[in-house]
Amino acid sequence: MPIPVPTHEPHKIKTVRPIAFPTLDERKRNLAAARFNVFELTPSQITFDMVSYGTGAMSQEQLAGQLVGDEAYAGARNFETLERAINRVLGHTYVCPTHNTLGAVKLLVKTLCPPGSTLASNARGRVDLHAPRGIEIHDVRDHAEAVFTGNFDLVRLEQVITTTRPAFVGAQCFADGQHPFSLANLKAVRALADRHGLRLVLDLSRVIENAWYIQRHEAGMADRSVAELTKLIAKTAHVVLMDGAQAPHCNTGGFLATDNPADLELFLNEVVVYEGLHTYGGMAGRTMEVLARGLVEMTDETEVQWAMHQTERFTARLRAAGIPCERGCDGAYVRADSFLPAGGGHPQHALACALYQTSGVRALAQGLVGRDQLLPLQIPRLAMTNEQLDQVADALIHLFRQRDRVSPLELESGAAADMHWHDQLSFRSVFADLDTFEFDCAPYLIHTLEPIARTDRGQRERAIREAGWNTFLLRSADVAIDLLTDSGTSAMSTTQWAAYDAAIPTPATSEAYHRFVAAVRETYGYAYALPTHQGRAAEQILSEVMIRPGQIVPGNMYFTTTKVHQELAGGRFVDVIVDQAHDPQSDYPWKGDIDLAKLEAVVAEHGAAAIAYISFEHSVNLAGGQPVSMDNLRAVYAYCSGRDIPVMFDATRAVENAYLIQKHDARFHHTRVRDILREMMLYGDGCTVSGKKDYLINMGGLLAFKDNAVWARSAEAKLRIYEGGVRDGGLPAGDLAAMARGMEEMVDDRYIRSRVEQTARLAAWLKAGGVPVVEPTGTHAVFLDVKRFLPHVDQDLYPAQRLAGEIYVETGVRAMERGNVSKGRDPKTGENHRPALELVRLTLPRRVYSDDHLRAVADGIVRLYQRRDSIGGLKFVHEPPTLRFFQGRFELAN
């Protein structure tokens, strides 16, 4: 049985690295400054850097390894870990560490290649390293082989061996990034080498890709795992070397390994001369740890299948558009000379410049000039989504259509004749008028990954039974895609982490606190900012400061925690949201609006003095993430300020609301989200925020007042006794710093657009499959309308609870019931409330899942919808008296 291609990533995103989108003018300036050699561009000038060397995403365990470096000069623990990893994954016994792959090559040359030697190899790329040393490489690759293009021509190899007596036979997995060998061929090479008393030295840097290729294409290998094949390949050689920055996605590092103690002895005598002591070889302890962890993880079958699927898909898209390219193990290698019809002396550089000019994408030709005319577009391993890769492919296709307009490059005069390397060249050129390509995708790369559960249906059936059919009671370890909530589940950015790490803790006033206050002032225009550990803590303090017992708090639909604190402070919540909010099929775009007539009626009945404040939530959660219009914000504020009624926002998802104003209100189409947000906040007197949403952090909250010092002082008094220090709200300085940074990232137009539009795409895929959802789609979640999904299940059999459980069993996706179970019973009658909205919420964490994850979610739910008649209800077996949705347990009814 061939191993199947996964439908989505077997991991989710743990941390992201924001990317830059330089304008056309900036790109031209950068190119000119780089003298038309894109090698000189730095990552912050580049949108997508299509290079795979040392740029892959690490796992969170690898990143954690960075912090457990034993930086001893001799005998570091991390070296022992590395040795064990190499023994286990590659099967070789003895290890000589080196600072990277060049360090390993240097030792090989020093120990095995006396001056004047020749080498026989299937890789041309190595010429770059050996020619300058006066070592001649004989190309013994089988150029006639069509499938395993990296195979050795055995006849030619034997000829070279007998005529030149090479120092060793050098083999490279996926030679030059393009040419895989078969296991059978490699074994034959080994036999030949043995017959002639030569070593087979194998570069394993791309062993994973080669193993995958063997699994796909070599007869009888389809059942072998990548792990098994990797070991078979490695054990076929006498000596192996490896580049830590490739398959093990470390950022540097390398080693030589062998089973022969005499060879080890040779290496160890030289490693101290060139690299470092034999137990670190020029690697930091942390690098050895990251490398060791990466080695163990690199053969993970599903990860390999996913990475290779991405490569195949990317190349296929270019091929389908007619772009001349060759297969690369890590991307597509474009034939620059046939891409550019006009020719010219340096087609790789001309194409690279044109691609950067039109799109901000960098592709890089490396090594010696003239070796080939290929411009590789390599995929940083596991660091990009298919959505982004599709767009990079489209950017190149876009350029292909206007290729006859690309300007040629001319070498700068005075270029010395001894400039042999691509990185040395510089050019003169004029900018051609090329149409640009505009990216519309998530504006970040994947920095680290977190594995997700891989369960089968039987395991999930057992898990949901053990959880009493309550998704709150499932273990995260059993969940593949977790759409329970967007609260505290965001992927932080590297910039946020940097701020977190750099923050200095203190029980008094930290710099992070000042940054937090400055960010609040800048973002909202509010003078007084009080940090809290999360949203409900801010709600408690606000309620106690603002509500006198008996007062009324009108609001646009309640949120559970908000209402609880208003009631605990002696207030009474009155819902004044527009009627459309209660109708899941109404497509009114501003379902979060306050109905002014309802508000006026409340004020007329009780008098303005009886109103504590207006509790005004943006992007109303329980209505389905429905936005408030700018007109409504203005009108409510105008009405209230005339009557001395304060307006207090729940600004938890204010940025998402601001984006929908930009999208749906023509007057704001060209206003930046950050400016829309500032205007929204102008129409209020203060706010509470659960920072776990918009702020892209895992913990934190805010209570802020626009200008009222009296409120701020009495809130501070409560902060001291409820939360922690008055300057930290119980949060470590790092969380304050990460929050401050998150406030900058959240108003990035590209980010917030990609966030909210992803939700819209999930809804569109579900609707295309006929699945009934709440209209219009909100910002943070898609809500399934269960009354229409399971019309045959009575509400007292808890259809939304059952559906959430079925979704888990079908797909491994965790959703949240928001219906009869959540609403609870009427305390007087003991009957269920049977609310109008019987919903299942699919909530999207920020920056965590790709479109491929969400398509799998949609496909699974569509399958369930198609067999909806087979789905019944549930009954309680344990029903807690309050907030029963958290702890309640169920079993199948009838």
Ligand code: P61
């Ligand atoms: C959520 F099932 N929301 O949506 P805290 N205001 C708003 C929220 O959405 C919110 C809070 C205040 C959650 C978590 C949650 O019954 C539940 O930082 C608009 O969680 O204290 C939280 O902020 C409270 C889920 C909360 C629930 C209560 O998933």
